[in-house]
Amino acid sequence: MKFFYEAQKNNRRVTGAVEAGSMEDALQKLRQQGLLEARLLSTSGSAVLRNDLEKMDDAEVQRHAQREIAHRRTRTRLQSYLLSLWHVTQINAGYLLLGSAYLAWGFYSAQPIRILIGVAGLLYPYVRTAWQLRHVNHYRDLQQAMALGEWAKARKLIATLRARPTNNEVLQCDLDVREAHIDVREGLPLAEALNRLEIWRQRKAASPGAFEGRVLGLYSAAKDYEGYLRTAREYQQAQPDEHDRRVELALAETRFGDAAAARQMLDSIDPAKLTPIAITFLDWTGGLLALREGNTQAALPLLEKTVTHYRVLSRKSPVGLGTLALSSAALALALARTGRGAEGQKLLPPVERTLRLSVDPVMRQQLQAELGWVA
Numbered sequence: 001m002k003f004f005y006e007a008q009k010n011n012r013r014v015t016g017a018v019e020a021g022s023m024e025d026a027l028q029k030l031r032q033q034g035l036l037e038a039r040l041l042s043t044s045g046s047a048v049l050r051n052d053l054e055k056m057d058d059a060e061v062q063r064h065a066q067r068e069i070a071h072r073r074t075r076t077r078l079q080s081y082l083l084s085l086w087h088v089t090q091i092n093a094g095y096l097l098l099g100s101a102y103l104a105w106g107f108y109s110a111q112p113i114r115i116l117i118g119v120a121g122l123l124y125p126y127v128r129t130a131w132q133l134r135h136v137n138h139y140r141d142l143q144q145a146m147a148l149g150e151w152a153k154a155r156k157l158i159a160t161l162r163a164r165p166t167n168n169e170v171l172q173c174d175l176d177v178r179e180a181h182i183d184v185r186e187g188l189p190l191a192e193a194l195n196r197l198e199i200w201r202q203r204k205a206a207s208p209g210a211f212e213g214r215v216l217g218l219y220s221a222a223k224d225y226e227g228y229l230r231t232a233r234e235y236q237q238a239q240p241d242e243h244d245r246r247v248e249l250a251l252a253e254t255r256f257g258d259a260a261a262a263r264q265m266l267d268s269i270d271p272a273k274l275t276p277i278a279i280t281f282l283d284w285t286g287g288l289l290a291l292r293e294g295n296t297q298a299a300l301p302l303l304e305k306t307v308t309h310y311r312v313l314s315r316k317s318p319v320g321l322g323t324l325a326l327s328s329a330a331l332a333l334a335l336a337r338t339g340r341g342a343e344g345q346k347l348l349p350p351v352e353r354t355l356r357l358s359v360d361p362v363m364r365q366q367l368q369a370e371l372g373w374v375a
Contacts, residue, residue: 001019001021001044001206002019003017003019003026003040004016004041005026005039007035007039009034009035009036018030022044022241022242023044023242023243024241026040027273039275040273040275041276042275044239045207098121099118099121100118100122103118103122138160139161140318141153142157142178143319144318144321146178146182147318147321147322147354149353151185155179158179161175173203173214176197177200177218180193180197181218184222185221190218190219190224190227193218193222194215197211209234209245210235210238212231212238213248216228216231216232216235225255226256232251232253233252235249243278244275244278246266246269247274247281247285248281249265250262250266250285251285251288255360262285263293283305283309284306284327287299287301287303287305287327287334288303288327288330290302291333296337296338297338300334303330303331306323306331307324307331307347310324322354322357324351324354325354325355326358326363328347328348328350328351329367330363332344333363333370333371336370336371341370344371345371345373
């Protein structure tokens with residue numbers, strides 16, 4: 001498996017990919033290379049399906065990793081598009097230079113056909129990239145449709161994305177799980193939905209528990225919260241050394257299980273071994289757990305930090321809308337419990353559509369009783 005990473009070397013930030021059998025092995029290899037403050041940007045659950053990297057040589061993998069990591073660090077869609085154009089310019093520098101020379105020759109010789117060929121040559125890489133980026137827009141639209149419960153639109157987008165030839169198993173798995181999620185929302189028995197996805201258990205076998213982690217959302221969609229907690233425990237216990245999984249289990253215990261077990265799991269986590277997304281979940285989990293424990297003052301800054309992060313993220317991508325909705329609801333409760341209920345009520349309308357889909361019965365009852373919110 002190839003894990004993407006960022007680290008410090010000679011007082012500068014470096015990014016790339018490292019091959020290893022587990023996240024812990026990957027971090028160990030990076031330390032042996034003399035890299036400091038190394039942080040993985042992918043989990044074993046995603047790395048095990050990155051078969052698109054297998055056909056690349058080492059240098060190409062490193063370049064691909066650097067470009068992908070750079071895109072992840074952008075904060076808005078515009079920044080992401082501009083970065084794509086810059087990468088196109090870098091990759092096609094020789095081709096663009098040739099096109100520029102041909103264009104100059106056309107002007108020098110006053111030959112319109114040569115000018116047209118030169119212009120077409122210069123525009124082609126950018127037009128081709130823009131055409132390819134439509135699939136990125138389709139996927140973002142799918143994420144948003146899922147977050148808002150627009151199931152018919154989501155099904156159409158899944159069909160559109162599947163129609164594109166690809167060997168990207170991460171995307172293929174993601175589309176299958178999203179379709180199963182919709183099926184469950186529309187009444188398909190959970191057991192049947194899981195059975196349809198069984199092939200991905202086999203393909204993820206190199207990362208024990210990765211299948212359980214990927215299908216957690218189906219239990220929530222089916223409102224099977226005991227099953228959600230049980231599956232989260234199986235996911236973590238399959239690879240107990242992965243700290244991202246500890247965060248996932250701590251959050252599940254906080255929401256649906258034992259607060260003491262959640263606190264014990266949370267205290268066992270080393271933030272240096274977390275991926276960036278897990279770090280934000282660490283704040284979210286800690287804030288929600290403090291709220292459950294009755295420590296509202298401790299909960300407030302963690303929940304405020306989480307909401308701020310996911311608001312910024314939502315400008316670029318809808319991927320975190322579910323977490324934004326739930327953390328906003330938790331922050332609203334924390335504000336209400338410190339006598340700032342009016343402030344808390346203002347947090348709910350912007351996330352209401354997503355919140356209705358993701359809120360659990362306990363939080364729903366609390367929101368109704370303390371803030372007058374009706375799902």
